[in-house]
Structure formats: structure tokens, C-alpha cells
Amino acid sequence: MKSKRGFMLVVFGALAVWLALYFAVVHPAFLHWGATAEENARVLPGEGAGGRIPPAASLNTRAITINAPPEKIWPWLIRLGIGRGGFYSYTWLENLFLAGIHNGEEPDPAAPSRKSGDYVRSFQFGADKPGQNGWRFEIVEDGRAFYLDPLWGPFVVEPIGTTQTRLLVRSRGVAVNPAARALLGLFFDPIHFTMEKRMMVEVKRLAESRPEPMRLLVVPAALGFLLAAFIASAVILSRKKKKLWILVPVLYAFLILILTKDAKSTLTGFTAAALIVAGFRALGRRGWAFIAGFWIYVDLVLIYAHDAYLIFGLAFLAAAFVFLQVRALRIRQARLAGNR
DSSP: OHHHHHHHHHHHHHHHHHHHHHHIIHHHHHHHOOHHHHHHHHHHTOOOOSSOOOOOOOEEEEEESSOOOHHHHHHHHHTOOOOTTTTOOOOOHHHGTOOOOOSSSSSOTOOOOOOOOOEEESSSSSOOTTTTTEEEEEEEEETEEEEEEEEEEEEEEEEETTTTTEEEEEEEEEEOOOHOOOOOOOOHHHHHHHHHHHHHHHHHHHTOOOTTGGGGGHHHHHHHHHHHHHHHHHHTSSTOOGGGGGHHHHHHHHHHHHHHHOOHHHHHHHHHHHHHHHHHHGGGGGGGHHHHHHHHHHHHHHHHOHHHHHHHHHHHHHHHHHHHHHHHHHHHHHOOOOOO
16 A cells, blocks of 8 residues: 555655646747747738737747748748648647648649638548637738738748748737636647647758658658557457457547558558557556656657657567666566476
């Protein structure tokens, strides 16, 4: 009983430390990733007198320097949305929520040019409803700034000399009560930052015509996901009278595959769901401690990693190797004990 109480105290202590560090250091830092104090304070196109400054609880500006002129960047930006260029972000993460997004690295010459009033979809289902499954596109200054209404924008490209450009993206949070703001800060803000940072980094890469980095690590990362999925499934199936829990990751992965046709997202979804179920099957009520630790780790990877998929996959690969080595050692020890 005392050991259980001590274990839970350690878990709650770790969570308390993480939450304190998160809101004191991590969260404020990524809200204005890459932007200078002057850029954060500036009035951007469309925000001046008579412009749009809706009531907001937060105003976040992020920025990146791109080694290309604005005319090389603008065509990529205005292709945002389902059926165009996607969002140049983690489709495997977007499609875990069945969004149905696929990024395109080659402009479609048959696609009509984007104009003010067009609808930019963020989700494949439902009628066009700004704020629910997409945004209304509006050009403020052609070749320089546009909005995605509601609450996302402006997207601004500003030349620095003749060979560089500053890309600024501003987003607004609606005014909510402190409890809701804390929940948004914990769950929505890191996801939004992760996706937006990836989008900006990818637009930079595409505009600079650079190849995708670290391609050689894709196969080992995928192997890591496969091994993690296999081990988690084995844990679930090894529990007597609990084998049907395997249907949770199977059905989730099947739903992702059917509705998004994204193999990477399907594997990711199955692995994540299987790990969660396996954690509870193996640890019982202590599974919540596993989920809490996993959540902290996921947050850190999404916020800080250059490529979250590769980091997750390589970490799974290392963990699977350790798990299999420990398992093999225990089997050898059991055989030696049985031969005595």
C-alpha cells in the first residue's frame, strides 16, 4: 500500500514539475518562435485603422528567414489547403484526426489561382464552415500578405535585401475563461505550434529548392514504429481474457486508412493506440502514470524536434531493441534455472 502511495506521489510530483516548467518557460517561448520583439509588437497588413483586430486572449507571431525572394515563396503559401498543396506539415499527425490532408510539392498547373473569398479547407468532411473545417481566404496585398479567417493571419512575406525574405505568421486566440485557457495552452497550443513551425520550415525548404533532409532515417524510423506496434500487440494478446482489447488499435488504424488513405498515419495511429492499451493492460491502474510520462515525452518531441516522426520512430527502435534484449536475457535465465 505504501509503495503504491509513494509511486503516485512521484507521478504527481513529476506532473507538477512539468506543468510549472511548461507554463513558466516552454509555453511562452514557443508562442513567439523566431519573432523579434519588434515583430511581435508591430501592426501587420490589414490590422491598422479600419482593419481586423478582433477581441483576443492571445496574439502569437512566429517568423523565419528564407533565403529566397518573396516571389519564390508566395506561390507555395497561397496553395495552402486540402486539394491544393496541403499544409506542408505533418500529414501523419493531421490524419490521426481523419483530416484527409496530403501535401503536394509540385504546383498543379491546372489548379485555378487563389483569390479572395475562396474557401481553404482543413478537414475533408462537411459543408464549408469557417472556423470549423477551414478558413475564408482573403488577400490583403497581392504577393505580400493574406489572411485565413477566422483567427489565422496575416501571413506576411517581407523582403530583406534582394536574396532573403522574412516570413511572419500571426494567429489569435479567442477570449476564454482561465480554466479553458489553461486547457488550450496544454493541448491545443503545442499541437498548433508544432504544425505551424513545420509548415514554415517546409515552405523555407521548398522556396530554397533544397532536398528533404535526413531521408536515410525514414526506414529505421518506420521499423521502430513497426516493432513498437508488434511488441505492444504482443503485450495485449498475452493477457488472458483481455485479447479483444487489440480491436481498439485495429479499428482505429482501419478507420484512418479508409478515410485518409495515409499509410504512415495508419501505422502511427495503430502504434499509439496499441501502446496506450498495452500500458493499461500491463500496469493496471498504474497505466495512468505511463500515459502521463508518455504525454510529457510527446510534448517535448513535438515542440523541439526538427522532425517529430523520425525522433519517435528512432526512439521506438531503441526501446524495442532494449526490450527484446531484456526479454532474451530473462528467457536464458529461466532455462538455466530449469536445468539446475
